Amino acid sequence: xxxxxxxxxxxxxxxxxxxxxxxxxxxxxxxxxxxxxxxxxxxxxxxxxxxxxxxxxxxxxxxxxxxxxxxxxxxxxxxxxxxxxxxxxxxxxxxxxxxxxxxxxxxxxxxxxxxxxxxxxxxxxxxxxxxxxxxxxxxxxxxxxxxxxxxxxxxxxxxxxxxxxxxxxxxxxxxxxxxxxxxxxxxxxxxxxxxxxxxxxxxxxxxxxxxxxxxxxxxxxxxxxxxxxxxxxxxxxxxxxxxxxxxxxxxxxxxxxxxxxxxxxxxxxxxxxxxxxxxxxxxxxxxxxxxxx
Amino acid sequence: xxxxxxxxxxxxxxxxxxxxxxxxxxxxxxxxxxxxxxxxxxxxxxxxxxxxxxxxxxxxxxxxxxxxxxxxxxxxxxxxxxxxxxxxxxxxxxxxxxxxxxxxxxxxxxxxxxxxxxxxxxxxxxxxxxxxxxxxxxxxxxxxxxxxxxxxxxxxxxxxxxxxxxxxxxxxxxxxxxxxxxxxxxxxxxxxxxxxxxxxxxxxxxxxxxxxxxxxxxxxxxxxxxxxxxxxxxxxxxxxxxxxxxxxxxxxxxxxxxxxxxxxxxxxxxxxxxxxxxxxxxxxxxxxxxxxxxxxxxxxxxxxxxxxxxxxxxxxxxxxxxxxxxxxxxxxxxxxxxxxxxxxxxxxxxxxxxxxxxxxxxxxxxxxxxxxxxxxxxxxxxxxxxxxxxxxxxxxxxxxxxxxxxxxxxxxxxxxxxxxxxxxxxxxxxxxxxxxxxxxxxxxxxxxxxxxxxxxxxxxxxxxxxxxxxxxxxxxxxxxxxxxxxxxxxxxxxxxxxxxxxxxxxxxxxxxxxxxxxxxxxxxxxxxxx
Numbered sequence: 001x002x003x004x005x006x007x008x009x010x011x012x013x014x015x016x017x018x019x020x021x022x023x024x025x026x027x028x029x030x031x032x033x034x035x036x037x038x039x040x041x042x043x044x045x046x047x048x049x050x051x052x053x054x055x056x057x058x059x060x061x062x063x064x065x066x067x068x069x070x071x072x073x074x075x076x077x078x079x080x081x082x083x084x085x086x087x088x089x090x091x092x093x094x095x096x097x098x099x100x101x102x103x104x105x106x107x108x109x110x111x112x113x114x115x116x117x118x119x120x121x122x123x124x125x126x127x128x129x130x131x132x133x134x135x136x137x138x139x140x141x142x143x144x145x146x147x148x149x150x151x152x153x154x155x156x157x158x159x160x161x162x163x164x165x166x167x168x169x170x171x172x173x174x175x176x177x178x179x180x181x182x183x184x185x186x187x188x189x190x191x192x193x194x195x196x197x198x199x200x201x202x203x204x205x206x207x208x209x210x211x212x213x214x215x216x217x218x219x220x221x222x223x224x225x226x227x228x229x230x231x232x233x234x235x236x237x238x239x240x241x242x243x244x245x246x247x248x249x250x251x252x253x254x255x256x257x258x259x260x261x262x263x264x265x266x267x268x269x270x271x272x273x274x275x276x277x278x279x280x281x282x283x284x285x286x287x288x289x290x291x292x293x
Numbered sequence: 294x295x296x297x298x299x300x301x302x303x304x305x306x307x308x309x310x311x312x313x314x315x316x317x318x319x320x321x322x323x324x325x326x327x328x329x330x331x332x333x334x335x336x337x338x339x340x341x342x343x344x345x346x347x348x349x350x351x352x353x354x355x356x357x358x359x360x361x362x363x364x365x366x367x368x369x370x371x372x373x374x375x376x377x378x379x380x381x382x383x384x385x386x387x388x389x390x391x392x393x394x395x396x397x398x399x400x401x402x403x404x405x406x407x408x409x410x411x412x413x414x415x416x417x418x419x420x421x422x423x424x425x426x427x428x429x430x431x432x433x434x435x436x437x438x439x440x441x442x443x444x445x446x447x448x449x450x451x452x453x454x455x456x457x458x459x460x461x462x463x464x465x466x467x468x469x470x471x472x473x474x475x476x477x478x479x480x481x482x483x484x485x486x487x488x489x490x491x492x493x494x495x496x497x498x499x500x501x502x503x504x505x506x507x508x509x510x511x512x513x514x515x516x517x518x519x520x521x522x523x524x525x526x527x528x529x530x531x532x533x534x535x536x537x538x539x540x541x542x543x544x545x546x547x548x549x550x551x552x553x554x555x556x557x558x559x560x561x562x563x564x565x566x567x568x569x570x571x572x573x574x575x576x577x578x579x580x581x582x583x584x585x586x587x588x589x590x591x592x593x594x595x596x597x598x599x600x601x602x603x604x605x606x607x608x609x610x611x612x613x614x615x616x617x618x619x620x621x622x623x624x625x626x627x628x629x630x631x632x633x634x635x636x637x638x639x640x641x642x643x644x645x646x647x648x649x650x651x652x653x654x655x656x657x658x659x660x661x662x663x664x665x666x667x668x669x670x671x672x673x674x675x676x677x678x679x680x681x682x683x684x685x686x687x688x689x690x691x692x693x694x695x696x697x698x699x700x701x702x703x704x705x706x707x708x709x710x711x712x713x714x715x716x717x718x719x720x721x722x723x724x725x726x727x728x729x730x731x732x733x734x735x736x737x738x739x740x741x742x743x744x745x746x747x748x749x750x751x752x753x754x755x756x757x758x759x760x761x762x763x764x765x766x767x768x769x770x771x772x773x774x775x776x777x778x779x780x781x782x783x784x785x786x787x788x789x790x791x792x793x794x795x796x797x798x799x800x801x802x803x804x805x806x807x808x809x810x811x812x813x814x815x816x817x818x819x820x821x822x823x
Binding site: 010012013014017018020021022025027035038065084085086092093096099100101102107110114118119121124146161223227228233 | 312316319320321322331402404405406407410411414415418419421422435451453454455457458459461462465468471472473476479480481506508509510511513514515517518520521523524525526527531532534535536537538539543544547603607633636680708814817
């Protein structure tokens with residue numbers, strides 16, 4: 001909208017999107033087949049190979065696409081306006097991710113405040129409760145489901161609390177990495193970013209330990225009623241995002257060691273750090289609503 | 294708005310033509326190519342979904358079971374709905390957005406052209422998966438396009454996983470498309486193209502894109518929960534584990550109601566472009582149109598449970614959703630009023646786009662009125678899941694969304710191809726469509742009010758007469774679209790009278806200052822807007 005766009009930049013044709021589309025196709029067919037076969041026979045058939053091919057292809061696509069992109073960026077083909085487009089695009093992408101998590105938080109709030117009390121007879125449901133499951137009590141965490149399946153609740157002390165601190169600290173370190181980049185302090189940038197990546201890895205390792213603890217000691221499983229469902233889907237999708245964010249930041253670290261980015265031109269780094277802050281905020285909501293309350 | 298265009302020698306850098314052969318379409322980053330791909334894909338899907346509707350109407354031609362098994366009938370209703378919503382209407386509007394938004398705001402292309410290509414090309418694959426699943430053992434999805442639990446969890450077939458992943462891909466495509474549109478409008482407007490100078494098609498798409506980014510991820514969440522409930526033992530939608538099948542409906546309709554406006558807001562933008570052109574007047578109440586669109590978008594988030602009045606929600610909730618729903622008729626009424634006021638004392642001419650636009654205004658309003666009836670909670674108890682509902686949403690989607698898409702095609706097709714379409718065929722297409730669509734959907738109100746349930750392959754004998762008429766209307770409407778196909782092929786092969794830059798003498802907007810057909814690259818340097 002200002003004088004930055006005296007001359008527009010329109011990118012050349014690219015083969016990568018169609019490669020990505022084929023990869024999506026293979027992943028969907030493979031995963032669809034694998035899931036159906038596992039539920040029938042307990043083992044996967046050809047679906048898994050299609051899935052793996054798809055995942056390999058999408059990684060190949062990402063490398064190719066971003067390699068072209070980096071080449072164009074470092075040879076100065078991108079202009080200010082394109083940078084703004086990228087930043088706005090990333091912001092809207094993060095907003096869409098927020099809405100994805102909102103669906104699962106919505107399910108959590110609904111089951112806690114509506115479906116579980118109703119099943120125990122709240123509102124005008126006294127007869128339903130009396131006829132269906134007269135012994136069912138509405139408590140949260142739902143350690144005994146209406147059908148009688150039992151589990152133990154995961155407390156917030158211990159691993160979850162440590163993980164909260166780790167993510168909070170990592171959000172601070174990634175911020176200082178960012179200021180390091182903006183002030184051209186490459187040393188601070190490298191150290192702070194490396195610490196962030198390390199903290200991301202520690203978080204993931206601790207979460208794996210937490211899952212093992214949940215399955216082995218608490219009998220808290222994915223199929224342990226809505227408490228287990230919401231617990232694993234929320235923390236699981238969050239963990240997946242931490243994993244992707246860590247990979248994203250790690251690639252930024254490699255690029256920084258390769259001498260990429262300067263104080264004014266660092267969209268990819270900025271996107272990675274925004275993503276990391278987003279993952280951190282989601283975790284804070286998780287910690288409050290899944291673990292503490 | 295007055296514009297001064299740069300001369301052609303200014304933008305030699307981007308002035309090479311399209312690539313040769315198939316590479317042009319596979320690797321393209323050009324908004325016009327991608328728009329064309331979207332539009333043709335949507336039209337092919339429209340014919341595919343239409344063929345399924347023909348199967349439905351053939352089976353319902355008389356009571357009893359004649360042609361298809363009930364299970365196959367259910368697959369037809371399901372896939373017809375999915376294809377028409379996600380494969381026809383939404384991609385067609387995205388195609389129009391691709392073609393028109395850069396031209397209307399003076400941008401060289403969409404903001405993120407390569408992602409634009411990706412968001413198109415994953416779409417045919419998603420529908421390939423969906424259609425392939427019909428041929429699987431046990432058949433394709435048969436639980437209705439709304440895939441209510443437990444139909445989609447406990448009682449669904451093996452193809453459910455493929456259904457889930459294909460919906461994921463459709464969602465990814467829509468989100469990427471919407472991000473592209475919204476960033477284009479924010480960041481690519483030519484200098485001087487201020488917000489309140491934007492054509493209404495751009496405004497309505499801007500708000501639509503926001504709705505898409507907000508609700509498509511919620512749909513992804515819903516299908517993910519269906520997947521885990523079916524295959525991984527979770528019980529989000531099963532009371533035995535503390536969940537609730539009604540939770541599915543809440544999540545689905547939190548997506549589904551804004552989705553309804555995703556399919557109609559761009560239509561409002563199209564009608565707001567066509568009516569002033571052929572009335573030779575400025576649009577009445579431009580700013581109120583913008584605020585009305587925004588109000589509808591806001592309200593669309595707080596009305597979803599009007600699809601669920603019969604699920605036994607607390608009375609307070611039913612009342613809240615009833616009143617909020619009825620409130621939507623206020624901004625919608627503003628729009629209809631403004632279109633009519635635009636025509637008032639205009640020197641109207643009845644070219645085919647205008648005829649479809651006028652049909653839209655009348656028939657969409659009609660569909661809106663039956664929507665108001667459905668919004669009234671106690672009355673909805675009777676209407677719920679009857680053909681009255683089918684009549685309502687086909688009036689707003691076929692004579693609403695689809696008619697606006699056809700109107701848009703006639704309106705901008707000469708600009709795209711450089712030749713005038715075959716006016717005789719177009720008039721045949723209009724009158725055949727208009728008459729048959731009303732024969733098709735109008736009597737559905739009667740059988741619905743009389744209690745005929747939807748999604749059932751058989752019916753009580755007293756509905757037979759009207760159902761025969763409905764089916765005849767259906768076949769006629771289906772055949773009428775083949776006229777459109779012939780017309781489109783003819784226009785794309787450039788058979789017809791060449792048209793000037795300003796195809797319609799009353800038209801306003803940047804796109805009408807460009808030559809017809811539009812060059813492959815436009816606005817490589819920004820136009821000056823006064």
